[in-house]
Amino acid sequence: MTATKTNKTKILFVCAGNTCRSPMAELIFKHICKRHKRTGVIVRSAGTAADVGSDMMPEAMIALQNVGIKLSSKPHKAQQYLPKMQQQYHYIFDLRDYDDPYGAGQYAYDMVCSRLLIDLEALYHQIFDLKNPHPVL
Template sequence: MTEQASPPTTTYNLLFVCTGNTCRSPLAEGIARAELQRRGWANVQVKSAGVSAHPGVPATMEAVTVARRQGVDLSAHASQPLTPALVSWADVVLTMGPSHLPSVDRMGGAEKAATLGDFAAGGEGLGPSVPDPFGGPEALYEETFNELRGLVGAALDRLAPILHP
């Protein structure tokens, strides 16, 4: 008898969605990447997109600056619109608010989508929406970053039993 080969490594795909893909979802993506690295979870891929995004737009200067201060690099971010292919790629789609869910639903992702706040709170519809800092002062981006850090951490904690048993 030969030894059983280990099963191929599968990747878990996490997609964050906001409106323009220049503030909240890139911040969430960057925070998640940093947290995944800290946790040593190499089998998770993270992307972000926007329901009204124009392709190739960089993250806002404020988002880049605030993230950099926290050790998260958004300098290479280029926005991308939410597409059926991205929704299909994702195992879980986490939106910044309920207004983003219909777009995910129309692309066939209803069963795997939730707001980040609801998902982080346990999925009972109790979680907060993440306010859009676009056009606001850097201090508002700081608040958004800190809120996202807590929500992304809680979402990853909720996924831990399947991602890092």
């Protein structure tokens, strides 16, 4: 299925391992959509060098919980970014410009989470307020 064959907006966040930044972004963006009562949005994440099936890092889960983001009842499992995903999503955002908190302690995860909260709120408005037809993150 291509992104254009669905009436839902499909968004993919990508980092390296899909255990820290991109799954945090996925859950934060879902939270933002829910807060704005936005339906019809599919949000996923993937990694360019994912250890497929790995769990989200515990520090990432703690960072999310500390800012009131509820974790999914279905545990996150890392998935590999594949070139075919370019046709499956309307928007793909590369998070590798964000510092990788892996192995850097809880504070590093908290900082990335805080930055994502701010940036993804702005991104939400860029996408859905139609003020910028080509959002950049």
